[in-house]
Amino acid sequence: MRGATVVEFGTAWCGHCIGAQPLIARAFADHPDVRHIKIEDGPGRRLGRSYRVKLWPTLVFLRDGEEIARLVRPTDAAPIEQAISAIDPA
Numbered sequence: 818m819r820g821a822t823v824v825e826f827g828t829a830w831c832g833h834c835i836g837a838q839p840l841i842a843r844a845f846a847d848h849p850d851v852r853h854i855k856i857e858d859g860p861g862r863r864l865g866r867s868y869r870v871k872l873w874p875t876l877v878f879l880r881d882g883e884e885i886a887r888l889v890r891p892t893d894a895a896p897i898e899q900a901i902s903a904i905d906p907a
Contacts, residue, residue, distance in 0.1 A: 819881050821904040822852040826865050827874035829857070833890050834874045841876070844897035848905050880904040 825841065827834035845853060858865035858873060868877055871889075878886040878900045886900040 818852070818879070820852065821848075821850070821901070821906075822854060822879045823901065823904075824868070824877045824879065825853065825855045825874055826858040826868065826870045826877070827855070828859060831873045833872075837874050837891055840891055840894040840897060841874075843894040844901055847898070848901045848907070850907060851901055851905050876900070878904045 823845075827837075829835075841853075845851065856862075856864055858870055858875075865875075868875070874890065876888045876891065876897065877884055878888075880903075885904050888896055888900060891897050
């Protein structure tokens with residue numbers, strides 16, 4: 818994909834994933850043009866394994882399909898905002 822994309826691996830029932838949602842939403846507030854794709858992950862799911870995801874949530878920050886940054890189990894919005902800024906030229 819061209820442009821800025823964040824792929825979020827996790828599950829709807831994961832406590833860490835649920836806790837990170839307000840942080841993720843806050844970080845995306847100033848970047849409406851960045852694609853945010855949520856992937857339901859789990860054992861045997863190939864996409865998560867291909868990205869070497871071991872813990873949820875894992876956020877993979879891509880620019881033009883190339884991984885620029887990765888955050889695992891973020892507990893603060895600031896690192897998410899910084900990573901989004903690194904992939905979003907706007």
